[in-house]
Amino acid sequence: MIAQNWKCSNCGYVSVGLFPPEKCPVCGAGRDAFETEAEWQIAPGELDGLIKACWKVTYGLYVISSIDGEKMNGQICNTLFQITSDPPRMAVGINHKNLTHEFIEKSHVFAASILGRNDHRLVRRFGYRSGREFDKFKGVRITKGKTGAPIIADSMGYLECIVLPDKTVDAGTHSIFIGDIVGGALFKETEEPMTYAYYHVTKDSAQG
Template identity: 45%
Template sequence: MNPQALYKISYGLYVVASMKDGRFNAQIANTVFQVTSQPVKVAVCINKQNLTHEFIEHSGLFSVSILKKETPMKFIGTFGFRSGRDIDKFEGVNYITGKKGTPIVVDNSVAYIEAEVVNSLDVGSHTLFVGEVIDAEIFDDGEVMTYDYYHSIKKGKTPKTATVYFEQK
């Protein structure tokens, strides 16, 4: 099997955030998609080892901030390669809180979605959380960051907890 074939599936780059006991956490994710239109539902796939997973399970809420094409690598690194167990990822980051209090990252985002978990599916190393959309807004009409652009132009790396990670042999 050539796992590189799976890289041909189109992905975006997002900040998925949640909360627990008055604390916020967020991470970079590439697996976010709309699953229904009536009612509007989206799904996110989150590694069980990530703190964001724990926060989503606890609160039953998540937000998705859709990143701009120009998002700096340092910003992506903070949310994608650092743990919320070690740092406050929201320090120095512009954010708002959604209708249910979910943190929503404004910096480097073109739009956001806030959702309440209505179902989840254990898919092995990850959980697929399905959320009914509570709110969604557009910040600006800029181009969105694709996972392909992140890899091919920005030369970004894939963390071990990502849905698309394959160990190099």
């Protein structure tokens, strides 16, 4: 995941990523129009330390859910964080290709169900296949709050948000949705939350 700056030779738009975008989101020029900008290139000797430093950034794991009318969907996400406390606001990074992205864009709401240390089964169910292939919520106990987005009843708790108009950031492959927290509750006071690092260390040996 080494980002490079790719500059559109047609309009000057700069995209950051491993590869240039398929087409320029500003002028529509094709991938061939993009050139790397040498000033931001990462020196080979820097790479190893940079990747290792990325691995030290800590995250939790969540099911981010949303709705489209009567339909609901959710996905696993580690890129959720509280961005301000007053007002209470969350930011979440969701891949453009995901069904959850489509639903959040349509409904302007999302809920984050907070996963506990034993929720490997939920990560497998919500994190590896799209809701375009099957109904991820079938057989999963849910509850609903103010926004109507489904909340996993057996999770540690949840926060639900209304996406703020004009504050969604296009981060290349992902959108960063920023939302005001409008509801939430803690269901399990004492359980330890699942972290991204803990999941990766335990995923192959976890039961259930």
